[in-house]
Amino acid sequence: MSNVLTVAANAFREAVRDRVLYNLVVFALLMIVAAIFVGQISIGIEQSIIVSLGLTAISVIGLFIAVFIGVGLVSKEMDKRTLYALLAKPVERWQFLLGKFLGLVLTLAVNTAAMGVGLFLALWVVKHPLARADLYVFVAVYLILLKLALIVALALLFSCFTTQFLAILFTAMLYVAGVFATTLRTIQGVNLTPSTTAMLHGISYLLPNFENFNVMAAVAHGGSVPGAMVLYATAYVAVYAAIVLATAAMVFSRRDLK
């Protein structure tokens, strides 16, 4: 496990030194501007606007980092051949993959946590006193992080057997499909045969269901998030990401580095 943590710590250091966390400045500016404007133009819906805007920004910024850095985790090391010296050490290939995954998830955790705090401060500016339910903002941020971890695992898998461009494309397509996974499960239409409906139903269970992490509407309106849902989402990501990473490790373990 120490090999995995060594690789993870270095991946985190890489993200910090490559100025990935600079996106926080963009987010901070967005929140400041939003807080000023919302205070002036809206009456009674400040919370809804700030929370929706903040959570959307956290999700979009995180998505960009997860996809673009996620596909580069392995392919960049292969292209630049930085991997050669590392794999000649007593390190298993799966340890390298898992370390890279954890390193980026740690980066995203720090990033989303900082943005979560920023969002909470913006909320406090436009609406005080704050209610207890406002703390659910952090639950929403945690669920976004889970979603991002799953996307990193998928990006890592694709980057193990295809080019960076295709890996980005596949990850983005799977994300879009995953957002509609729940819709596929409930789809009904006059022209759909029972077998087609069954097939779509089956596919919907194979796709990563990103609806599991979407609590923006509830939190934006001061609602709560059930603990069971958070537990389910956590377990879902743990199992799904484990399967994806195990597949990635299998593919990568016999890949020739040219």
Place this chain on the structure above:
Amino acid sequence: MSNPAIEIENLTKEYPFGFLNLKKKKSLESLSMQVETGEVFGFLGPNGAGKSTTIKLLMRLIFPTSGTARILGKSIDDVSMHADIGYLPEQPYFYDYLTAPELLDYFARFHGLSANERHERVNKMLKKVGLDTAKNIQLRKYSKGMLQRVGLSQAILHQPKVVVLDEPMSGLDPLGRREVRDIILELKKEGRTVLFSTHILSDAEMLCDRVGVIVGGKLRGVGAPENLLGIAAQGMEVLFELEGEVKRPELLERATRTGERYRVQVKEEELYGALEELKVAGARILSVAQIKPTLEEFFVDLVEADRAQASAVEVRGK
């Protein structure tokens, strides 16, 4: 008794290419050889001959189509063998956001060294390769030669029993090459086994106990450099100057002149006669040396023979 550090048996590597990867190109063909414990073994060959392929197979960066290899008695599939191996990749490139001490510390962690040991060894190593003054600079600002030194440092930092170096002299200035040569000799002195690939033949002649010549994916010869070339001298070469010529020597007819110096080739049995003649003529003898075929000549002959064979096959094919 033979005590091989590296044993390679029938190692073959094919790369698929073409439409749907249906065609195969053999990059390495049934390579079998051994590197004995404690020896410096030079792996020679032109570009694309299969040197790097062999080394990458040994380092499990690529996987063989067939055949096996063992290092220190362990299969190359066994990751634990890497604890005792150091490897310098060809044209090494490292995480450019790190400084040299950070990179070396990072790699040393995989060998289970304590923080104190890491700190001590990294500082010692940087001093040894002349990078102690560039400690605080990120690797992105390093020259090719400096990166090569970092590469060499990470390969030997954990004091491995076997060191595999892929083109270690590449990109280095004469001073850097000399430093690498010194390090290789030091490793030999410490009893470590060194396998290195090169196409700089003088380095191989100077450093290696044995060399293996690989051309077109096939091993074409293994042995001590002098055995590989044939020990028989082809004659003697005398280098001399004429100072206040007493009598014009007859040998001058056959000599070639460079500035004030003359160079003449004679048969071994004629040497003493020639020296006597030069002495009588009042010549100052600067050196007498055996004429032997160089590794370079051997190497060029092999490559040319290979090309000739390839074109003969092509002609027959037509």
